[in-house]
Amino acid sequence: MNTFKQFTNEETSVWDKPQEPSLSRNLLNTIKADFEAIFAKDPSARSWFEVLTCYPGFQALLVYRIAHIFHQCQFYWLARFISYLARWLTCIEIHPGAKLGRGIFIDHGMGVVIGETAIIGDDVLIYQGVTLGGTGKQQGKRHPTLGNNVIVGAGAKVLGDIFIGDNTRIGAGSVTLCSVDNDCTVVGIPGRIVRRSGQKVDPLAHSQIPDPVADQIESLIQRIEQLEKPQQISDLQWTPFSVNSSQLAQFREKA
Structure with a gap:
């Protein structure tokens, strides 16, 4: 499991970055994990045919997986064009240069934007209107890194080269600009930590998020x-x- 460490005020704060999702994973196994995540997290999913034809989040991820391969092979224009077609079809924009783990579920999906240098761990749940974006025009790593089992609520913005720890929940409509440790709940504008439970959050318990x-x-x-x-x-x-x-x-x- 990925870990974050924060030293005392007497020392410089240091964050251990989550390991990037392996780029050598089998494509079919990764798609299967995305497929299974939908049935695990969405009680309204009834059949594999319904998921394939009626879930834009899964469709966007499927096209992203293909575009990402072309991006790795330095066919940048083709990768971006494939990504553009997916955005036109699903209203979800995932840059082919982003690095996404397994078992990701984009629920509803309308308006989701994931930037070029974003990194997302395994078993992450993202709701509609989420932006994983940058805060400037600098080159290099400029988008957030999400650990495993992270939940990002509807309309939330996570901006900049920051790190969101494992099992952390980002509340709907919040704007997160600073790194967050494991097992936290973040709400508000700007986002601030309101709970450090140390327990894995329930992905469907949005009504329990503090206000x-x-x-x-x-x-x-x-x-x-x-x-x-x-x-x-x-x-x-x-x-x-x-x-x-x-x-x-x-x-x-x-x-």
């Missing part, structure tokens, strides 16, 4: 209620009174 925005709103409401209580008490204790003109004149004479 830090809702928590902050709840905290503010409680604070406002606490501040209003003393004011209510003082309003009850205050008793209005009136002074007539004769009483005011007597007071002035004494003064």
Whole structure:
């Protein structure tokens, strides 16, 4: 299993990169693993024929596997053209230069973008609208690396040459710009870690992802209620009174 290490503040933080998926894996076995991942993670999958004909995520991965071979053989234009056809058919863009592991499932898939230098481990689940992109125009490694058993929620953006540890869950709609350790949950914009459970996450338990925005709103409401209580008490204790003109004149004479 891939490991990440983070040293104390007294030392320089060092991240052990996940090993890149082997490029020598048998193509058919890899496609079979992608196929089996759908039945393992999607309860609505009923038959192999339905998966082959109605799952754009699987179709995009299938075409990517072929385009990636051409890219390795330095037929770059042909690889990009094959990738372009897949994008036109599935609305999913996977650069043929990206390195993807086995057992990957792109659910729904609409709007998914995976950049050229992205690396994805095994058994990764990606939902619609996800971007694994870069943050600049620099050459070399500029896209994220995802470990094994990672889940990336709908609409999430993971940007830059960062590392996402094994069994980590990226919440829907979040924007992750920094590396994340194993077994974490990341939510928000910018993304921040809100849970370090140390346990493998359930890929279908999206309703259990913490909502830090809702928590902050709840905290503010409680604070406002606490501040209003003393004011209510003082309003009850205050008793209005009136002074007539004769009483005011007597007071002035004494003064």
